[in-house]
Amino acid sequence: MKKDGNMNSLKVGDMIPDFSLPDQHGNIFHLRDVLGSKMLVIFFYPRDGSLNCTREACYFRDLNDIFLENDAIVIGISGQSVESHREFASENRLNYKILSDENDKVRNLFKEPSTFFGLIPGRVTYVADKTGKIVYIFNSQTEVQRHADEALKIIFLLRKPY
Numbered sequence: 001m002k003k004d005g006n007m008n009s010l011k012v013g014d015m016i017p018d019f020s021l022p023d024q025h026g027n028i029f030h031l032r033d034v035l036g037s038k039m040l041v042i043f044f045y046p047r048d049g050s051l052n053c054t055r056e057a058c059y060f061r062d063l064n065d066i067f068l069e070n071d072a073i074v075i076g077i078s079g080q081s082v083e084s085h086r087e088f089a090s091e092n093r094l095n096y097k098i099l100s101d102e103n104d105k106v107r108n109l110f111k112e113p114s115t116f117f118g119l120i121p122g123r124v125t126y127v128a129d130k131t132g133k134i135v136y137i138f139n140s141q142t143e144v145q146r147h148a149d150e151a152l153k154i155i156f157l158l159r160k161p162y
Helices: 051-069 082-091 105-109 146-159
Strands: 020-022 028-030 039-044 072-078 097-100 124-128 134-139
Touching: 020 097, 039 051, 039 146, 051 072, 051 146, 072 146, 082 097, 124 146, 134 146
Parallel strands: 039 072, 072 097
Antiparallel strands: 020 028, 039 124, 124 134
16 A cells, blocks of 8 residues: 555555654654554654645644544654754644654664655655554655545544444
């Protein structure tokens, strides 16, 4: 279910790699602290403050209560500093964690390449179940609001009683 994917990237069925990164407040977020209790929506975005990244981040903000009500947490990741993330989150009233991956350590763990001739970091969203298994991946630089819509659809499907 990955669109526009890279053969070396993580794929549906893989486990989310374990990682720890500082959030916009300087607190260290450890993935292992939420595994087993929450579904995960992890979105990589290119840059704080750009038009499309702001639209994407704000749309996740607007839907965040619905994610939380359905046992899922939203995590944004990009390569800017904690200070940049703090400002971006404050200006846009972001109500979820934005993690600073300044050296692309986690982006590289996810094997996410840059796009547009290697100049722009990719925009990719991963949805993982409570065990950390990837159940859906959406990759699009241009359909920024669709990242949250697609993730929410999958969360609803995972929560649906059978």
